[in-house]
Amino acid sequence: GAVVSQHPSRVICKSGTSVKIECRSLDFQATTMFWYRQFPKQSLMLMATSNEGSKATYEQGVEKDKFLINHASLTLSTLTVTSAHPEDSSFYICSAAGQAGYGYTFGSGTRLTVV
């Protein structure tokens, strides 16, 4: 089946630094990838949709200059949290939709803690 690999699984960074999270589709080409943020005991909140080779589409209220998304290839999308602050601490999850209609496959998530 379709596999999405997300790294790192956990990261702790200092306030003001930047963190990059990678999302890779291992056995299929992902034309579209989605980035979610999840707060404890809450549902997934869509942050942005990235399409290979074009700019990401951000949901209302999500700062595109803070959450930089790059989808440079059909198997890799990255989310960079720039100038991270403690309020950016959260669980970030990516998912990918393949060309063959697999539907969504989710990565394992990244727990970001900003200290």
Next chain:
Amino acid sequence: GENVEQHPSTLSVQEGDSAVIKCTYSDSASNYFPWYKQELGKGPQLIIDIRSNVGEKKDQRIAVTLNKTAKHFSLHITETQPEDSAVYFCAASINTGNQFYFGTGTSLTVIP
């Protein structure tokens, strides 16, 4: 846009009993309805899905039913086991590659 509501938010059942989680959606154009299981600290995993041209789908102890007229779909887990304990999310979308709209989640606890 689409609005997906999910109930209950928490559910506790005895091991061996059945569990039912219900979702409603608002956009009649939605035609794909997956269910995801999320364990603590992990990403959601697809457990079953149903398309609008089907009324029911079953996979071992898990089944999903869809009522297009009423715009609701349900997840049924029979013979529950402690390892079924997790948070379950329903979702709706128009086709499989487009944006998903998630329900608010149900925390299921199976008591041994």
